[in-house]
Amino acid sequence: MKTTTDAGGDVRLSGISKTYGSFTAVHPLDLTVPQGSFFALLGASGCGKTTTLRMIAGLEEPTSGTVHLGDQDVTALPPYKRPVNTVFQSYALFPHLDIFENVAFGLRRRGIKGVKQQVGDMLDLVQLGEQARKKPHQLSGGQQQRVAVARALINHPKVLLLDEPLGALDLKLRRQMQLELKRIQTEVGITFVHVTHDQEEAMTMADTVAVMNGGRVEQLGSPADLYENPRSTFVANFLGTSNLIEAEVDSRSGEDIVLKAGDGKLVLPEARCAAPTTTGGKVLVGIRPEKISLTHADDAGGIPEGRNRITGTIAATSFIGVSTQYVVDSAVCPEFEVYVQNVDRDSRLAPGAEVVLHWSPAHTFGFDAAQSLLAGTTGSAGLDEEAAL
Amino acid sequence: MPLVNWFKRKFVVIAGLLTLAFLLLPNVVVTVFSFNKPKGRFNYAWQQFSTDAWKDPCGVSGLCGSLSLSLQIAFWATLGATALGTMIAFALVRYRFRARGAVSSLIFLPMAMPEVVMAASLLTLFLNMGAQLGFWTILIAHIMFCLSFVVTAVKARVMSMDPRLEQAAQDLYAGPLQTFLRVTLPIAAPGIAAGALLAFALSFDDFIITNFNAGSTVTFPMFVWGSAQRGTPVQINVIGTAMFLVAVLIVLTSMVINNRRNKQKA
Numbered sequence: 001m002k003t004t005t006d007a008g009g010d011v012r013l014s015g016i017s018k019t020y021g022s023f024t025a026v027h028p029l030d031l032t033v034p035q036g037s038f039f040a041l042l043g044a045s046g047c048g049k050t051t052t053l054r055m056i057a058g059l060e061e062p063t064s065g066t067v068h069l070g071d072q073d074v075t076a077l078p079p080y081k082r083p084v085n086t087v088f089q090s091y092a093l094f095p096h097l098d099i100f101e102n103v104a105f106g107l108r109r110r111g112i113k114g115v116k117q118q119v120g121d122m123l124d125l126v127q128l129g130e131q132a133r134k135k136p137h138q139l140s141g142g143q144q145q146r147v148a149v150a151r152a153l154i155n156h157p158k159v160l161l162l163d164e165p166l167g168a169l170d171l172k173l174r175r176q177m178q179l180e181l182k183r184i185q186t187e188v189g190i191t192f193v194h195v196t197h198d199q200e201e202a203m204t205m206a207d208t209v210a211v212m213n214g215g216r217v218e219q220l221g222s223p224a225d226l227y228e229n230p231r232s233t234f235v236a237n238f239l240g241t242s243n244l245i246e247a248e249v250d251s252r253s254g255e256d257i258v259l260k261a262g263d264g265k266l267v268l269p270e271a272r273c274a275a276p277t278t279t280g281g282k283v284l285v286g287i288r289p290e291k292i293s294l295t296h297a298d299d300a301g302g303i304p305e306g307r308n309r310i311t312g313t314i315a316a317t318s319f320i321g322v323s324t325q326y327v328v329d330s331a332v333c334p335e336f337e338v339y340v341q342n343v344d345r346d347s348r349l350a351p352g353a354e355v356v357l358h359w360s361p362a363h364t365f366g367f368d369a370a371q372s373l374l375a376g377t378t379g380s381a382g383l384d385e386e387a388a389l
Numbered sequence: 390m391p392l393v394n395w396f397k398r399k400f401v402v403i404a405g406l407l408t409l410a411f412l413l414l415p416n417v418v419v420t421v422f423s424f425n426k427p428k429g430r431f432n433y434a435w436q437q438f439s440t441d442a443w444k445d446p447c448g449v450s451g452l453c454g455s456l457s458l459s460l461q462i463a464f465w466a467t468l469g470a471t472a473l474g475t476m477i478a479f480a481l482v483r484y485r486f487r488a489r490g491a492v493s494s495l496i497f498l499p500m501a502m503p504e505v506v507m508a509a510s511l512l513t514l515f516l517n518m519g520a521q522l523g524f525w526t527i528l529i530a531h532i533m534f535c536l537s538f539v540v541t542a543v544k545a546r547v548m549s550m551d552p553r554l555e556q557a558a559q560d561l562y563a564g565p566l567q568t569f570l571r572v573t574l575p576i577a578a579p580g581i582a583a584g585a586l587l588a589f590a591l592s593f594d595d596f597i598i599t600n601f602n603a604g605s606t607v608t609f610p611m612f613v614w615g616s617a618q619r620g621t622p623v624q625i626n627v628i629g630t631a632m633f634l635v636a637v638l639i640v641l642t643s644m645v646i647n648n649r650r651n652k653q654k655a
Binding site: 151 | 551553554556557558559560561562563564567568571572575576
C-alpha cells in the first residue's frame with residue numbers, strides 16, 4: 001500500500017473558536033498536530049473535542065480563527081474540497097451501497113478510474129476482502145468500523161479524523177481495534193486526530209494527548225507526561241486516580257519546596273509545581289496511588305530518610321489479584337487510595353491497622369489550591385456533546 | 390376436544406385467511422364478471438362465459454378515451470405531487486424556519502377536509518378565477534390533494550435518515566449535487582416511491598373532486614359512473630381486471646428482482 005508522506009501535513013489551528021448563540025463550545029484555541037503523529041483530543045462529553053474535530057473536517061464553520069493544513073489555509077473550503085477524511089462515530093456507512101462501493105466512494109467522486117485494485121488492497125488491509133459484496137447491515141460492529149476506516153484511508157488524506165470510532169464496540173473488541181488502528185497508523189504514516197472520552201484509549205494509542213475541558217485545552221503532552229506531571233486537578237483526576245492533599249508552603253530547600261500538611265512535612269520539587277509558591281500560600285499536592293508504599297506503623301523505623309510520609313488507618317482493602325487496593329483514612333486526606341503489588345503480602349495490613357504511607361518526593365506533583373478537588377472525576381461531566389451540535 | 394384445540398392453534402391463520410378473502414373477494418367478482426355475457430344492459434347477474442369483452446375492450450364508445458385521459462392526468466399529477474411533496478418533506482425535516490410547526494400541520498388539513506366540500510369549494514374558486522374547466526383544472530386539483538399524502542410518506546423516510554450520511558458523502562469529496570444524487574435520493578427513494586404510488590392510485594380513481602371540476606371532460610371514473618346509470622358494459626370489468634393484473638405484475642417483478650439481488654449478495 002502506498003504511503004502518503006508529502007511534506008506539510010501539519011494541522012495548525014490558530015485562535016479557532018465556536019459559539020452557538022450564547023453557548024461557547026470551543027474557546028479560542030491554538031493547536032498544532034505534527035505530521036504523521038497520532039494525536040488524541042481527550043475530554044468528557046461537551047468539552048468541545050468533537051466540535052474541534054468537525055472544524056478541521058469542515059463540517060462545522062469556526063466562529064473565529066483559521067485552520068491550516070501544511071501551508072494551505074483551508075478555513076473557507078467546504079468539506080468536499082479538503083484533503084481530510086473522517087471516521088464518524090456511528091460509522092455513517094452508506095446503507096444502500098455494498099462494502100466495495102462504500103470504500104470506492106471517495107475515489108469515484110474524484111473521477112479516479114480503475115478503482116478495483118485499490119479497493120481490493122484496502123479491504124485486505126482491514127481484513128475484509130471476503131465481505132466486499134455485502135451490505136453494511138450484514139456486518140458486525142467491528143467489521144463496520146473497519147469499513148469506515150478503509151473508506152476514509154483509501155483517499156490518502158493528509159489527516160484522518162476519528163470521532164469516537166470505538167465507542168459502539170464492546171470492551172474486548174475495543175482493545176483489539178485500538179491495536180489495529182495503531183498498526184494501520186504506523187503502516188500508512190498518515191496523521192491521525194482521534195477524539196475520545198476514554199482516557200485509557202487515548203493513552204494507549206496516541207503519541208500526544210490534548211486534554212480538553214469546558215471548551216479549552218487543559219494540558220497537552222505525551223501520555224506519560226500527562227500522567228506523571230498533571231498541571232491541574234482536572235487532568236490529575238481525569239487521567240487515572242490521584243490523591244490530593246491541601247498543604248501550605250512552609251520553606252524552601254534548594255530545588256525543593258517544603259510544605260506543611262496537618263502536623264507533617266511534605267517535600268515537592270519546585271519544577272513539578274504548577275502554582276506560585278510564596279511562603280504561607282496554599283497548594284494542592286498530588287500523588288498517584290501506585291507510587292505509594294504502605295508500611296505497618298510498627299515497622300516505621302525502617303522507612304528510609306527523605307521520603308514523604310503520612311500516617312493513617314486502613315479503612316478498607318480489596319484484593320484485585322495483581323495488586324491490593326487500600327483506602328486509608330488520614331488527618332490530611334480522608335480517603336487516601338494506595339495500590340500495592342502483591343509481591344509479599346503483609347497480613348497485618350487489614351482494616352483498622354495503623355500504617356505509614358510513604359513515597360519519593362520526585363513522584364509528588366503540586367498545583368494551585370484555588371480549584372475544585374473533584375474536577376475531572378467521573379460524574380462531573382458537563383453537557384452532552386450531541387446537544388451542543 | 391381435539392377440534393377446539395385445533396381451532397385454537399390455527400386461529401391466527403384462519404382469521405388471516407378470512408380477512409384476506411374479505412379484501413380480495415370484490416376483485417374476484419370484478420374478474421369473473423369480465424367474462425360474463427349479460428342479457429340486457431346491466432352486468433349484475435351471471436349469464437354465460439364469454440371473452441367478447443376481452444377481445445374488444447374499446448368497444449364501448451368513449452371508454453378508452455376516458456381511460457387514456459385518466460392515465461395522463463394520473464401520470465402528471467403523480468409527477469407534480471411527488472416533486473413538490475418531496476421538496477416540502479425535506480424542507481420540513483431538514484430546515485428550521487418560522488412557522489415550521491404550523492406548516493407541518495397545515496399540510497395535513499386537506500386530508501381531513503370532506504372531499505365533497507373540497508370539490509365544491511374548488512369549483513367556486515375556479516369559477517371566480519374565470520378558469521376554464523377541463524384537463525388543467527383537474528390536474529391542478531389532483532396535484533393539490535395528492536400532495537399531503539406524498540409529504541406524509543416521504544417525511545417519514547427522511548426523518549429516519551441519518552444526516553451524518555450526507556456529511557460522510559461531503560467528507561468523501563461529493564459536492565452538494567453529487568451528495569444529493571448518490572446518497573440522499575437513493576436512501577429516500579423507497580419513501581418517494583411509496584408517495585408516488587399513492588398519488589397515482591388516488592388520482593386515477595378520484596371521482597368526486599374530478600366530477601365537480603371537469604367541465605365537459607370525462608375521466609374513467611366519471612365514465613363508469615355515467616354509464617352505470619344507463620347500463621354497465623362488461624368492458625369496465627375488463628379494464629378493472631387489467632389494472633389489477635398490471636399492479637400484481639409490478640409487485641411480483643420487484644419481488645423477483647429483490648430476491649435475485651439478495652441471493653447474489655449472500
